[in-house]
Amino acid sequence: MYVCLCKGITDSQIKNAIDDGATSLRAIRKELGAMTQCGKCACLTKEILKDQLATN
Template structure:
């Protein structure tokens, strides 16, 4: 899904930024360019970022208990 139409950032782009280590909205914006123009996508982008971080943390916990 496109999150930022101005720059063409998708939810997958944001998830990839999180996967590469971005843990704040500032880091995601710097990596993807999301919300760099009109800013209307910022709320949706933050929501997508939070969900991606949550999934990353869940996967880390799953790996910690894999035996």
Template sequence: MYVCLCKGITDSQIKDAVFGGASNLREVRKQLGVMSQCGKCGIMTKQIVEDALSTDTVEEQQNLFYAAN
């Protein structure tokens, strides 16, 4: 699902950024450019980042991410 329409960023890309090592919203924003234009995606982006960081399987997801790349 598209979260940031200005930059065409999806929820999967945000999760991948977290599973790839981004440890907070600022790092995700820096990596993807999300929330850098109109800012309407900010609340949803923050929620996706928090959810991804709070999962017990972050380490497992990171392993899968690095195995795929």
């Protein structure tokens, strides 16, 4: 599922980045480039981050 349409980033890519140590929104932004354009994906990215950290 695409989370960031501007950059074409999927939830799997975000989860992988989190598993690889990107444990903040800032780190995900730096790693993948999500949230660097319209910013609409920030809310969903935050949810994914929260869920992923809770399950790890």
